[in-house]
Amino acid sequence: MILSRYQQALARRSQHWSPTTRGLLWTSAAGFIFSMLNALMRLLTQQIDPFQAQFLRYAFGLLVILPLVWRGGVANFMPKNMRDQFSRGLAHTVGLCLWFTALPQIPLADMTAIGFTGPIFIMIGAYLAFKEPMHWERWVAVALGFGGVLIVVGPKLSASGGWYHLMMLASAPVFAVSFLLTKAMTRYETPGVILVWQSITVSIITLPLALWVWAPLTGWQWLGFLVSGFLGSAGHYCLTRSFAAADISATQSAKFLDLVWSALMGFLLFSDIPSQSTIIGGVVIASATLWLARRESAKAAARKRNAAEVEAEAEANGSP
Template structure:
């Protein structure tokens, strides 16, 4: 299999993960508005473990034993820290702002991949990321009223923590399969978030239990796609694809909440699409 095909596969995996994560974020935002956010966070990752149990049972525990338990532990701690901030803020911040602020994570990831993982500094990838981020600003700036207040800053502070978690994920893919990494992430996050959930525990309704199982399936599938993308190509190759999530968020917001995208959304979406298409074509020719 050629390097060309691996890069394009990685981009497709990243594209799929973006769609799944937008669906997940919309569902979690709704659930976090109905019950304590920390309880919602714990149940989301507990459900991620539950949906993987049939696969663990079929393959056996040995197939899910990681090579680097310490790495899984640190990744779980960092990801939990980011998630606690994220779930604290998400009930108070509009979905468009959640998505836009989340786009700072790829920039932290690209910088961290260069510093800590020794990935090559490729100017074109940074240009694509910068253009994509400009597209995000075009979409968000007209309606970024700061309705979330201080919660916007709380949400923004989760970005470097998620970036650190994803950098550890990239390092773990060198020895562990994506399904192993995802299962251990769910286990670690559920473990670390349990004390915060118990503090304000409330039992979900039967309908909410079903939605948490759906969230577990969406999150697990999204993280598997993300991990496969990280395993197939440099992180700086696939990160610009994440900017397309704003397009998916606009579509999702319109279909579910009737949020009609304005002219800025279409213009910014065109800029984002152009940047991701350009970097994909360039990587294909390199």
């Protein structure tokens, strides 16, 4: 009851927000959750094989959302296009194989820097596949955000890792394909359906790889994967909501906030003190994101005013 009242209050407060602002907030929430998930998965993949880890990550993601599927009715979670669901699952699995293999082998700063090439591939793909408009503000926000990333990670990049760096880099365009397929599916599938079938398809596709390298787990490792299931499902739900709320290219600048979340996780969990470059870069990243949100909101408000003025003028002139 209390939760319902909070949800209603939040809905009332957010009614005036532009679609881009909603998308940016959902993307920021997804980044925060994924930062916690990445820290946990890095620890687990240093203990067990990456292929087993990626299967368990999505199998537990499916396990934690099954009660919601049962409560909402299985029929309501059946996809309209099964082939698209498995195509997206296959693309995501290929990216996961590359990402999980490289994850325990390269420094965290290197991994983060390489991962931020993703928005570039997504923006290019969104323009080519969906013909999304590329306003100059979006390019500026992404450029500033990427500049902030370089400020943060530039002094920390190492030359170690060899082929693992290339594997992590190769995962970025593959994940971009997966996210673009998700964006396409939001036109006819609900976020819940996409979330459930991502867990199903990835679990099915990765099961043979996991069985090939399977090893017994400790109690703490089982608990870790259970937590990863909750975090992964919540993160992908937020990401899917952001794709449904706004143009995918409009929300990519918020991805750079992931570095801020990572620094926060390091400070709270491991007492890591952010360096000066991290603070400066974080300010640049946050400023770019907030600037884009304000610009897009102002443009949306102006469009509404113009539409209202045109309608009022038409009524005054007696137009039907």
